[in-house]
Amino acid sequence: MPSQVMIEEAPPRRHHAKWSHFSPTKRDSPAARWSQNPPTNGVNEHLRSQITDPRGNNTFYTYDWAGQRRTVDDPDAGTSTTEYDVNGQISQTTSNGGKTVLTYGYDNLGRKTAVASGSDELAAWLWDGLGVPNGKGQITSTTSRDSAGNTYTTSTGSFDTRGRPLSSTVTLPAAVSGLAGTYTTSFAYDAADHLTKATYPAAGGLAAETVTTTYDTYGRPDRLTSTLGAAVYIDDTAYDSYDRLTGRTYGADFDGTGTNAQRAYSYDDSNGTRRLTSIATTTNVNELITERQKDTYRYDLSGRITELREEATGQTAQSQCFRYDDQSRLTSAFTHTLVCANSAQTTTNNQGTAPYQSAYTYDRMGNLQSVTDTNTAGTAALRDYLYPGYDDAGTWTTANANWPHGIRKILHKTGSTTTRTDTLTYDDNGTMLKRIEQPATGTATTIDYTWTKLAQLATVKTTKASGSELTRYAYDADGNLLVRTTPSEAIASLGGTELRTDGTTVTATRHYTSGGATVAMRTTEGTTATNGRLTYLMADTQASTQIAVDATTGTSTRRRYTPFGDERSGTLPTGTDNGFLGKTEDTSTGLSLLGARAYDPYLGRFLSPDPLSAPYRPQNLSAYSYSSNDPVNRSDPSGLMDADQGSSCTNHCEEHKQWVRETILGGSWQQEGDSGVDLNNDGYVTIYPAVHVPVGWDQAQIYTEAFYEKIDELCTYGRDSCADSSGPTDALAVNGAKGNACVAAGLNCPDGTRWGTSVAMAGGFMVAAEGGEGPAGGSGFGGLRTKSSPCAKCFLAGTDVLMADGTTKDIEDIEPGDKVQATDPETGESGAREVTRLIVTRDDKRFNELSIATENGIEQLTATHEHPFWSPSENDWIEADDLAPGMTLLADKGNTVIVTGSRPYRQQATTYNLTVDGLHTFYVLAGETPVLVHNSNCGGRWKLGEDYSKPSKNGASPSLSTMRKRFWKNEAAEPGAADQYGAANIGRMKRGSAPQRQRQDGSWESMELSHEPIPERDGGLLLTPRWPKDHVIMDPGGYRRLPPGY
Missing domain, CATH: 2.170.16.10 (Hedgehog/Intein (Hint) domain)
Known part of the structure; x- marks a missing residue:
């Protein structure tokens, strides 16, 4: 029976919804559901109070008088309580069975300044630091502390007048033996806020280096060059008319002698899908061109990748084939020398380079239930995942067991023989504490995990018969991994530079990015070459490191992955651990460190519940699952929200998600939509940044519910990721949600609704380009x-x-x-x-x-x-x-x-x-x-006729008197020109909502209303909108003065 989604609607003042899912597997049957508080005419009336998954596991929510979530009783993450201060800011949270109590501090402006556990300050943010140029309103330094009390600091040395950081300094404590010290990276920008230069410090055998990015006329990254050996990392970048990347040249273009690489991307524009269809990579060594990659992608009618075909000249042609169930969960993946349309999943698969054959099953809660790997000899190895609520035979027995979506046991089987049994346990937060791997014969391996008070992975201890090994992690104040200490080395991540020491030697690796993608790396590890060894890097559609090309010899290697991110073949270049999704692969633990969470690619599961889980999406009911169980078309590099690979999520996505975590989820806007209460008494209920609904509107609840429903659907990275609607993609999602909600409200959106605007805005006002002739338009x-x-x-x-x-x-x-x-x-x-x-x-x-x-x-x-x-x-x-x-x-x-x-x-x-x-x-x-x-700006110009500021016949600049005469002459040529705004726009300007534009120094100026006598109009006073410089010129009395340095 096909998958279906069913929505049940009750009377207007209460909304219930139910998902019903059907699939061919026996274990999949209806349904997940949630409910809201019954109508009581109170603020909590329409807030979600309970979610029940298809197996009857319940999550409960309670709220305070203002509609702020007070408690969550989650079957995986346990019970947590949140308290708020009088300003609606989070003041305290309690979790982990009451064992973890965090308190939050703010300054007088409501900006977060600290997070503490008892007397231990875990993280701190300093605002408006003294002595930091242009530091007002900025975070000037952050501090974090590990469990041993060691302090890690990140600070900004200065900002420019537009608030852009000009340098960032990381200070590592003495405890990081061999790497302790201060490391500063500086930055420069252009007028469009593009990062143009990054200067890295000398460290680990690498000299200091300034990397420059140049942009094309549309503001897209074009070239990437360096002062280190005059290197050219990217010589050219090509785009098509849809701004899609179509090609890159790695290394300098040359005639005769040299080494570089080229990569080309093709898309399907024949049917409107615009999907990626192929990636080709070649190397050029002294004019000898070698094809290194020729991959072709095929899709089903739902847009899911069904085949990745490799057909590079001189290599074995092969396909990876992917199959899905009716809930878009990956059910099988295998290799074959034939194209997928001509190959069935049989024991004759596992052909080609790095062959594999895997099959996956799931339960109705979104839990991965089994993985079957079949080798080239046809022998199947089964991993059977058992969860609380299931007995050892895999039969469901009871609901509401602790951690119902966390694996409790894994049975490894070959045929009917159990070869190993893994037992897993969790703490009250739902984070994994222990994993015991017991083979049928021999000594068990025990892996112990500890976690920080902020639910970050702190240590991993692996105990075998031969002894124990410990890996430790330290983070900055914003949760980014800063230092990793393994049994063999310590690694510090310092922005674009990574330092390593084995206790004797310090080496460095620098990663270079263009357009959000890592395109090259330079390392001193394993080489004595001056300036280290340079390698060009190419990623797959999920930003995983795929092809590495030696910049000197042109030799290449290719790395392949299983769908859930385990290594199939190939190794990463020496000096880097950036593999699956471009994130750190910790070989000492087997974990991939994906942003906010640690991920086990062998299990295909995270070690802790998703802190931003979206239970209204059925495949996310399992808070440990990876990418809605579709790792081929989706990815989760942040550990917070999975992303559709229609637009491959690279570093740009990560930066955006980090901004969302810090700014939106950190509480920089006051969310009033859940409660429907105007908390700040401004006459509007804020349901989303820049989306405000008038108090008292009778369609407000319908509009709000419809908006949230649509924004959840349209936001690729989840509802919260679109909260910065200044970006074009996010703005499209927000506007689509607003439109959908307006339709739901019967197209009866009131004029007073502050929907935000879709036109180019700056500080809330219209932007006019520098040098333009100012506004010309109607009402x-x-x-x-x-x-x-x-x-x-x-x-x-x-x-x-x-x-x-x-x-x-x-x-x-x-x-x-x-x-x-x-x-x-x-x-x-x-x-x-x-x-x-x-x-x-x-x-x-x-x-x-x-x-x-x-x-x-x-x-x-x-x-x-x-x-x-x-x-x-x-x-x-x-x-x-x-x-x-x-x-x-x-x-x-x-x-x-x-x-x-x-x-x-x-x-x-x-x-x-x-x-x-x-x-x-x-x-x-x-x-x-x-x-x-x-009719916009085409004609109807505000000022017509000759250029009033053009030089006189003798070449001299005209006097103010001459310019005034020319101006009045132009006005007389078009009597209506100065009146084009009409009463409505003049009224808007009187209220301060004037059009704005940016000056060359980066500052902003507003259009002004000037009262001037106009000789050609009977000497009457006319209210005329002008830019400041025009206002000065036309002011006969000279009373208007421009600011110094204009």
């Missing part, structure tokens, strides 16, 4: 202009425009004097308006093809990416590139239509736009439905 909208594209908001030829008489006309055929239908969406004024100009642009390149749901079905409409459309759901002008599914557009009859999709693309084309007198708007047609657009 309520400030147009954006740039030097390079003075008229980049237009339409393609053939776009129909609604004329005043109700007919339509292709935009390129419209002439000055024609009349179109125009509307001011804020005042409701509508009528015929004259076209004063047709503007033609020959070189527009960026477009969005919008899909719009009309009465006649889904219709397409193409516009340049910046062209503004009026969106009633957003109550604002929204640029085409920012229109998201669920947003509405205004049609000519006053009704609305819904945006269902947006496809950005690039091509060079001629485009057309109109200047419309008065209202500065017109309607273009999506199929047969007119939608309102703005």
Whole structure:
């Protein structure tokens, strides 16, 4: 029977939901469910109070008067209690059966300053450090302490005027023998906030080095170069029109003699999926080109990878084949020399290089129940995972046992013979304490785990007949692994540099990144070469280290993994442990250290429950499971939330998730949505950053539930990861959720709802590019202009425009004097308006093809990416590139239509736009439905005529008097130009919501309203919006002065 999801809805004031899952396996049957508090007209009325998994294991929640979660009784993680101070900040948490009590400190501004356990301060954050340039409002240093009391400090030496850190210093204590000391890395940026330079300190035999990243005209990383031996790590990076990576050149391009490598990526654009279809890697040694990799990907109709085909010249052709059940869980993976479509999973598999054949089963709670590995001789080795609630025969017996999703026993079998039995135990937090591996004959191996008060892995002790070995871990204040001490060496991770010592010699490895991917490493380990040994690194679709190329000889190695991350073949380059997902593989323990949690790739399980588990996703009911049991298409490099590999999650994702953990989950915004209570008395309930619902709105609960449901679906890395909606991907998810919620509320979203905006914003205001001519637009909208594209908001030829008489006309055929239908969406004024100009642009390149749901079905409409459309759901002008599914557009009859999709693309084309007198708007047609657009910056300029600041005939700069005369002459040439804003926009500026732009020094300035006598207008006073420098020039009395250094 196919998998299905069933939602049951009760009366309006209470919402219940139930998932029912069906699959072909006997153990899989309905269902998981949750419930909420019954209606009592209290703040806790709609809060989730209980979740029950398909086996009857219950999780209970309670809340305080403000709707803040007070207690959680979790079957895996035990009971935890959270207390809050009067400001709603977490003041204390109690967990681990009451044995772990943490207290939290804040400064007077509500910023977290410390976490402590009793009198032991575990981590501290210092804000506004004295003597740190531009350090106000910044974390200037952090401190962490290990269980032995050793202190680790990370500090920032200075910030620039835009708050960007210019240096970071890590200080290691004397206890880290051989590595103790201070290490400083410095940074530089460009005006667009791109990191352009990173300077690493001399250490471990590597000299100091400055690595420079250059960017193309679209702000994408292009080249990566170094001062160390004038090295070129990346000489060229190529992208397609969708901004997808299509190729890299590793090492300098050359003619004749040299060594480099190239990698190329191809995608499927034939059916709209845009999926990755192939990766090819070649090396070039003195003009001898060798194919090192030629991988092809195939997918099923659900977008899951079903085959990875390797066909590089001179290598054995082979495929990895993947099969899934109806809940998208991986059920089998095997290799074969045939393509997967022609191969069944039989004992004749295990062909090719590093052959393997594995089969997986799961229970209805999302627990991995068995793994069967079949070798090339056809012998099957079974690992049978038993959980609390199941007896040793695998039969379910009871619910609500402790740790129901944690493995209690593993039976290793060959045929019917048990060859080894593993027994696992946990503490009250659900973290693994002990694993005893008892073979059928011989001495057991015991592995003991200890954990910090912050639930981080502290030590791993492995005891065998030959003796014991201990590995220790230390972290910084934000939970990042800082020092790892194994039985053979100590390793310190210092940003881009990793130091190692065996007690005698210190070596160093530097990793270099471009576009979020690690592309090269340089190490002094195992070599005496000057400046160490340079190796180019290429990752697979999951960011796991896959191919390494020696930068001198061009020889290459390939590493292969099982689906759950265990090594199949190949070794990592000497000097690095970065393997599966690009994360640390600790060979002393067999663990992969994935961000917040330790992961065992042999088991395919984490050692501790997910602190950010999403129980409303059925496969996440098991808090120890990895990537929803689909390790081929998803990954979890943070240990917090699995990611769809549609966009491979590399270092950029990790940085974003770290920001989310620190800023969003750290409490920088006050979440009021669960309670429905306006805690800060601002008239709105904050349900998400930049999403606020008016107090008293009768559809608020429906809207909130619908928003959360959709944001959970759309956010690739989980709901919390989209909380920084400034990024384009996150903004798309947030806007889609807002639109979905608005539809759920009957498209009855009130005007007062502060949905946030989708247009380019800075500090909450519209941004205009430096050097632009300022706003030009109609009511309520400030147009954006740039030097390079003075008229980049237009339409393609053939776009129909609604004329005043109700007919339509292709935009390129419209002439000055024609009349179109125009509307001011804020005042409701509508009528015929004259076209004063047709503007033609020959070189527009960026477009969005919008899909719009009309009465006649889904219709397409193409516009340049910046062209503004009026969106009633957003109550604002929204640029085409920012229109998201669920947003509405205004049609000519006053009704609305819904945006269902947006496809950005690039091509060079001629485009057309109109200047419309008065209202500065017109309607273009999506199929047969007119939608309102703005005439934007194409024409209708704020200042027309000659350049008032151009040099005089003698080449001298004009005087202020001359510039004023020229300005008034220009104003007279277009009498309505200074009035184009209209009353609504002037009112907005009076309230302080003025358009803003960024100056070259990085600071921001607001447009101002100036009162000026204008000779050509009967000497009357006119309220006119101007940029500060224009205000100064036009102020006849000279009363306006610019700030020093403007």
